[in-house]
Amino acid sequence: MQDKDNVEALPQKAAVSGMKIYFRLLGYVRSSWFYLLLSVIGYVIYAAMEPALAALLKHIVDIVSVGSISESRLLIPMAILGVFIARGVGTFLGNYFMAKVANNVVFDLRTSMFNKLVLLPSNYYHSIPTGRLLAKLTYDTEQVIGSITQAIRVLLREGLTVVGLFSYMVYMNWRLSLLFLVVIPLIGLVVSYASKRFRKLSTRIQNAMGGVTDVASEAIKGHEVVKIFGGSHYETERFNKAAHENRRSQLKMEMTKSLNIPIVQFILALMMAALIWLALSPSISSHMSPGDFIAFLTAAGMLGKPIRQLTDVNSILQKGIAASYSIFDFLDMEEEVDKGGVSIERLKGNIEWRSMSFKYPDADKKALININLSLPAGKTLALVGRSGSGKSTMANLIPRFYDFDEGSISIDGVFINDYKLTELRSNIALVNQQVVLFNGTIRENIAYGHLSDSSNDAVVDAAKAANAWEFIQELDNGLDTMVGENGVLLSGGQRQRIAIARAILKNAPILILDEATSALDTESERAIQTALDGLMENRTTIAIAHRLSTIENADIIAVVDHGEIIEQGSHSELLAMNGAYAQLHNQQFSDTTA
Missing domain, CATH: 3.40.50.300 (P-loop containing nucleotide triphosphate hydrolases)
Known part of the structure; x- marks a missing residue:
């Protein structure tokens, strides 16, 4: 119920500051300003070729009407080739360098989020499921890519195309061009309504995606329990429910998008019909040559595609804004307070x-x-x-x-x-009851973090003191053996000894042992207890144990x-x-x- 409330409440908050959030997202573009400049240049070249095509068509009609074809027989094909070559160059520059900008932004966002993640207080990790955190780092940032690459590409390329074509139409006949200004408010109303719905649905999709990753993450981590206790059907039902919610929200998004496009197209069709009706009036088109008339209608017809794409990109833009809201809400969280001096x-x-x-x-x-x-x-x-x-x-x-x-x-x-x-x-060493190992080598797990500069001899001595060296030597790669995610390739007792070796290597004055021998067999426990007794000498030790012996x-x-x-x-x-x-x-x- 709480998630549902968050889903409903978030878009309302985001609606007020949607553009502010998007401009904050664009702030991450600053480090890639040169690539952005090259991309803009590319889109300017592309957009300039659209009115150039209309002007070229005017020239063709005019020379055909006066019968001077032979003079431009070579020039016109070369001009057409030149226009399309320029369009190709502009498209490449715009798309490629915009992709570089977007990927740099996503890299910066992901690294900023992970850097934030490791600085958050422990209670945050207990308040949010792991799958939801992973969804923020993966799915949400992927939505940002679309809002920068595709959205900005369309906004720049098609926006500049609209400006270019409309400017050419004003130059040809400013009175007819004013008709476009009448339909802009109508299109604006449609886009405004769609924006609110897109953002609301995007937030629902993000939450539904978090639910999918939550269920999947839990089922993967607990696969042994699922199999032993016959939980396959239960987990399948949970996943189907989460996936269904995600599908339902996606379909609502597509329905809104599918309605948005034909409504805008119908408005544009009405405008074109009225434009042609007016253009056929002798009082308005009397001063226009046949080439002018054809070029004007061609430019007006060419406006339909970029305007439609500008309205279509709204859904992608709103996804990016909703994702940015989630990301920045995470980045703005308070870190661990360190008031100590x-x-x-x-x-x-x-x-x-x-x-x-x-x-x-x-x-x-x-x-x-x-x-x-x-x-x-x-x-x-x-x-x-x-x-x-x-x-x-x-x-x-x-x-x-x-x-x-x-x-x-x-x-x-x-x-x-x-x-x-x-x-x-740095003055405290810790061995948890639930041993935490990372997907690296045994050496990397013993000499972890600030201990990474430890010598090989120091690592070996710590492993020997933890009664781990014997089994490490028997492994094919010794200290360089990969342990798998959370040490899954090692037994429980082996994982425990690696964790103890890590604490021994740290050589801290305060030692916390939380059931440090709980995963060991009796023989190993005796050996480890002897090592721990030596480790605890002259150290302040807090030991938590169920076995009183x-x-x-x-x-x-x-x-x-x-x-x-x-x-x-x-x-x-x-x-x-x-x-x-x-x-x-x-x-x-x-x-x-x-």
Whole structure:
């Protein structure tokens, strides 16, 4: 329902500022001004040849009527060839260089959008489906190509042609030419109505296209679940529904376009009929020669095609405006706020939570409530509790994936919002429960981002420390083996070890482990746990774990429940309390021995 409301509301907002948005889009043309100039020159040459043809026809009729054909027998064919050669040169210059302009604009838009994407706050990624984001980067920008190449080409070429032909008609007979001024308001009314409908339908098509990519993206990512649980029919129905909505909007667009063209043609036909009727009046055409008369009617007839194309291009132009609205709305979003000014090289890692509460954007309940906790530098904090209790949220606030308003989190006595964001995060290493690998080599995934300049020996040492070197050596290409999208070519345990190697290579003073050994078998888990124990020495570590056996040696264990810390202390202290932690421990122990 919300999407539908957005679809209906967006065109109304866009209608007010449609041309402003389009001029903003044209601002991206500035970097290609030379290509645009060559394109305009080409279209000027093309447009000039249209009245030249009418003038050439006048000359032919006049020399035939006076019987002096032999004098121009060679000149006229050469002139015709010259006109069409000039038209060909103008068409090439106009079309080719306009295509270069459009592709440069789309390249700039796509790179600007992606640059924006990586700077947006984490809550944006959770508020919009992946398919909708991909539609913005692909489909919307493709619509912009049409609004620049085809739309500007027609506006320039056919617009200049109309100006050229009309100027020639005024020169031949200004009184007859005034008839065209009568039909312009009628055509304008038709175009105005069509513009509003085109933009409204274009926005619907964009949203429908986003729905198509949403369903397709989810079905591709979850193909194993779809097959195991027999979801093929359900996903097919979802996709058919989304595709049907897209088809329905496309057909409405085509119907509007198909009605728009014949209405404009009928208006032009009425104008031509009235023009011929007036032209046959002796009082109006008495001073015109036969050549003048034929040339005038030819120029008037030639006006029909460019005017029809000018009205036809309106649908493409409105698609581009609707797409530009979506693109600029995205580009104008607020980036991650970095108000920090405190510069750091390497943190010690003394972390303290003071009366800190947090609520996710648009959520009704607080995810964390009045957290008070102190973690000395070099010590390990283990967060335990049921799923959804707030453990990962506590960890995610350290690198400022989210900002909060209540209470404070400080590192080395400085409020985390006061640190420069990039420098704060450069002091933190993270291993997620859901391992993220990129479609590159193992080496590129270990030495990722700022670590890309790491030496080969450093990468190998990190892989060895993460117990990953053994399986890497067995691969055909070793460190240069491609891992596939999100590491699909590796097993879950192998992916986990690559992520741990990446954290080891970073050598950051603060380490966040979110179920870092969850995807490992028992043997690998022991080896990795040994490596992690070595990694955690002299580092401030926040470890989130469901398996309590992996965090028994933690300096501080905090039990989180419904966003609150209900118990904290060492393993032995919490067992002695015989509270929530002891209950969790006994339950896991009994499950293990059962």
